[in-house]
Amino acid sequence: MKMITVLSISFFLAACTQNPPTSSQPVDEKTLAETRNVATQLVSTLGAALKKEIATNGAASAIGVCNVAAPEIAASLSQQTNWQVGRVGTRARNPNNQPNDWQQAALNTFAQRAAQGEKFEQMETYSVSQVDNKPTLLYAKAIGLQPMCVQCHGQSAQISADVKARLLALYPADKAIDYNVGELRGAVVIVRPL
Numbered sequence: 251m252k253m254i255t256v257l258s259i260s261f262f263l264a265a266c267t268q269n270p271p272t273s274s275q276p277v278d279e280k281t282l283a284e285t286r287n288v289a290t291q292l293v294s295t296l297g298a299a300l301k302k303e304i305a306t307n308g309a310a311s312a313i314g315v316c317n318v319a320a321p322e323i324a325a326s327l328s329q330q331t332n333w334q335v336g337r338v339g340t341r342a343r344n345p346n347n348q349p350n351d352w353q354q355a356a357l358n359t360f361a362q363r364a365a366q367g368e369k370f371e372q373m374e375t376y377s378v379s380q381v382d383n384k385p386t387l388l389y390a391k392a393i394g395l396q397p398m399c400v401q402c403h404g405q406s407a408q409i410s411a412d413v414k415a416r417l418l419a420l421y422p423a424d425k426a427i428d429y430n431v432g433e434l435r436g437a438v439v440i441v442r443p444l
């Protein structure tokens with residue numbers, strides 16, 4: 251009997267965290283546009299730095315861009331805005347980039363929306379929650395896998411021995427491989443007190 255109760259509670263909890271996040275409270279267009287803009291900035295700054303480093307010094311060297319510059323760019327945007335800005339993965343390379351429950355639910359919705367044909371470029375979701383008793387915007391913007399990304403996130407055959415060795419040294423618990431182009435890779439996530 252106890253077992254059944256425990257089971258049903260955990261099913262109930264699982265069902266809760268699986269629920270797609272909804273915009274419980276309306277968020278004005280200006281707030282949303284500012285938030286979206288910061289998310290886009292993270293993706294484009296990082297993408298540009300990555301592209302440049304791969305072109306000049308190759309993928310193995312560009313691991314430094316992701317390893318050092320990605321958290322730095324996110325930290326600098328967080329500092330400028332006073333929000334929390336970061337990235338999460340559907341399968342994380344860096345354990346710090348593991349999604350929390352809300353973010354996991356957001357990723358689940360993104361995967362469903364992509365399966366229905368929606369493009370990643372415009373894909374976002376958000377909701378307003380009480381965090382430390384303050385209304386807070388939780389925001390996520392989808393990140394899809396592009397051809398450039400397979401050098402470090404693709405199938406084994408697409409990743410050079412050099413890159414593999416560096417990834418293994420830096421991320422012994424790396425889960426962020428075996429992705430295909432067009433697959434959901436993760437999201438930019440923002441926590442913004444309103």
Ligand code: HEC
Pocket residue numbers: 297300309310311312313316317320321337338339341342343344345347393394395396398399400401402403426435436437
């Ligand atoms: C040169 C290798 C390299 C390339 C190319 C690369 N990444 Fe990464 N990626 C990494 C590394 C290293 C990390 C871990 C960063 C960290 O420690 O925060 C990472 C982490 C991430 C994360 C955060 C979640 C996680 O798994 O930790 C996302 C999202 C991501 N990459 C998306 C992409 C996308 C999209 C592209 C293509 C536009 C791309 N990456 C190209 C090496 C790369």
